[in-house]
Amino acid sequence: MKRIILLSILLLAVYGFSKKELKWVAIGDSITYLNDHLDETGNRVTKGYMTRVTEQLPFVHYINKGYNGWTAGGIAAHFDSLYIPEADVYTIFLGTNDWWQGRPIGTLKDYETNAGNHTVYGSFRIIIDKLKKINPHARVILITPMKRTDFVYLFNQKNNAWGSYKEKNGQTLARLAAAVVNIGQEAHISVIDLYNDKKLSEKALVRFKRLRNPQTGIYQNYTYPGFQTIPFNPETDEYPYPLGAIDLTYDGLHPSDRGNKIIADRIAALLKK
Secondary structure, eight states: OHHHHHHHHHHIIIIITOOOOEEEEEEESHHHHGGGOGGGGTTOOSOOHHHHHHHHOTTEEEEEEEOTTOOHHHHHHHGGGSOOOOOSEEEEEOOHHHHHTTOOOOOHHHHHTTOOTTSHHHHHHHHHHHHHHHOTTOEEEEEOOOOOOOEEETTEEEEEEOOTTSOBTTBOHHHHHHHHHHHHHHHTOEEEOOTTOGGGOGGGSBSOEEEEOTTTOOEEEEOTTGGGGSOOOTTTSOOSOOGGGBSSBSSSSSBOHHHHHHHHHHHHHHHTO
């Protein structure tokens, strides 16, 4: 009898608790792309969010379909040439570039009526429809953009942008994030709302921004939100985010190790189900 019980326990351990292997395709912009191009972060990041998810969940295997600087509109327009493979799970982590490039967000009606690739709502409809054609049974997870502060590219200071505290082309990033949530509700798709995640607050994106004091010309560390009103000259000023400034992001926009861990934790929590 004891041998039968022990054998049953062994069989449960081997078969009862094993996880089905999951193929995950992550569609996104530079935040996704950088997972496999850590040198382009100046090695300020040691692990991206996808690597961290698969470390937590070894049965998950990712394919990186992140494209530097791309928008949801770009993904929708070129989807067929991107060779998105069949998978069990797709994540769509887009929107921050749509906002910065001033693309119209549109309305939920654009999504409902499949109005085309003229608005963010329309772009998401195209992407989701194409994923359903690849695998109608796949799980799709939408991820909203996270908040951002003043971005300055590590290798070219002329490439910079203000944060989500300010409108771009009359639109807020908060409104775009809300659009992603609306799409998820309309399509009955899970949404990870990073924009409103309390652990990804705007004040914690960087520890400080190192800028010249306008009165003295001497560099000093300005914390949030004070640095928003201090001018930055990309032609003459030092890079404003030294290593000590890194917090949730390493450049005001792209997640640091700490930021990537939070994103990975949110994704892993859904994939465990």
